[in-house]
Amino acid sequence: MDHLQYETKHSRDLKIKSHIFEVALTIMKEIGYDNLTVRKICEVADISTGKFYSLFKSKEELLGFYYVKALESFDDIIKENFTGMDIEEQLITFYINLCDSTAGLGLDFCRNFFNPKNEELNTTIFHNKVIETTNSYLENAIKNGLVISNGRTPFEVSNDLCVITKGVFFDWSANEGRYDMSRFMDGLLRRCLNGIL
Template structure:
């Protein structure tokens, strides 16, 4: 698909606002950053901000979309040739990698947010992230690697409860330990719980 110069400029502008906002949030904390400050530092008006984002919370949704893109572009191709158990382990380890990249404060705000829009997006099983997870689990159940005592979707929910739980604990500890190493360690026990 080819973009017009106007579309390319719009994508570039949105990205600049987004990157500026995320940098500010990482430095100052989500609650300490205003839309005015984002606009001032990015060189755009509030009108431009609201053209691309409905609210500051939309920045969090964009981060989740970026995670979807990461899983589609980076993670999915690396799953070829792995057993279902290896795929699931790698998939879940990458979640910790993404969490570390996003940062404690932003992850904390994903947990604190009580809006329907963000919660619905986080739990949307039509997102690429969840589609990949469901495919891995479905394959593992069909091959007899994973338990069939839970449906594919229930097992996906179990996996996500586990990974979000590990991330949540990490945020409660203010990121004081290596989340990727902790996830790797916990996964050794978790994976045993879902094997057939």
Template sequence: MSTARKGKNMSYAQRRQAQARQTERNILQAALTLMRERGFDKVSIRDICKQAGITTGAFYHHFPSKESLLNKGFAPLDDYMEAALRGHEADEPAERLGHILSAYARFMEEEGGELTGRYYVRRITDPTTQSMDSSRYTLRAMVECFRQAQREGILASGRSPEWVADFCYRHFRGVVIDWVLHNYSYRLLPKMEEDYQLFTGFFQKTAAKERT
């Protein structure tokens, strides 16, 4: 096969991939919009297809079920967190951790309590789902906060930065689940910010400043 032919085929393949990604984004956007308005159970696949302007066959080409949308629906969390932290790279570790947790809470509140609850139920009941993916941006950003604190000699815990980040992440994920279990009866962001004050003790300088 000639080089020109290969280039043409690659260009076609790339266009198809781009179209597929756009269709998937359209489906997700349509589904999340409808689910926030009506609730998960009151939205059908037919409703989603109509909103997205696609056929049911196109839907099933991208997603095996309505429930499978939940995992993809929360995938933008990494991009959301990265955008929220942009411009805070030079902040002190304790301040940057506060920004991470605030952005995490805002994302969950914007997604809505019902969808967040459905997402966690799916993760808990799916045996192939990892409890925590260390490659995800949110956890990596938290690890880097504590690594910087360790480099600066202000990490109070005798544990590794990875252990402390994992501990914090598990706690605040638990706060989100508690929020869902209480039927979203309280604001998540203020609760996160309140609990965060307990975790500033991991930073020696921060704790010292607060006592003075």
């Protein structure tokens, strides 16, 4: 019974966190991250500041909820039927979907989340679902005969692709979102993967 209550509380808190995150994104798109306050988030989300602080330590930590939201989109992307696609197309499709979902969060979000001060982006410290997903695609391709050039491991290639992706997010943000991130990522990955696979 206690376990069931925990899951219910956990899922309820997850729904509230998701609601707060969505509200914060909407406000951020209107007034910008610098003008976003916890008080304003709570007012629009119709929650108390005490409830906010029971779920997030700060508005900066709220940005980190991106990873929880991203996991939802990863699950959707992973469920896509990649049957018949070669490994290059699988990887490109995965990363373009990731670009689309991330760009959809808005320029101000990306500018504030994908910055060097955000320790959550350090893949040597934090578990990274992007690397894990890419690694699984590559390992499956190796089982089917893929040979990665220069003796590189699937993990090394996955890490490289993750770093490239973070670089694209950062560059897109620094350029005020003036180009089509997905189209840029498509060309970049095709050039990179051509030398790896």
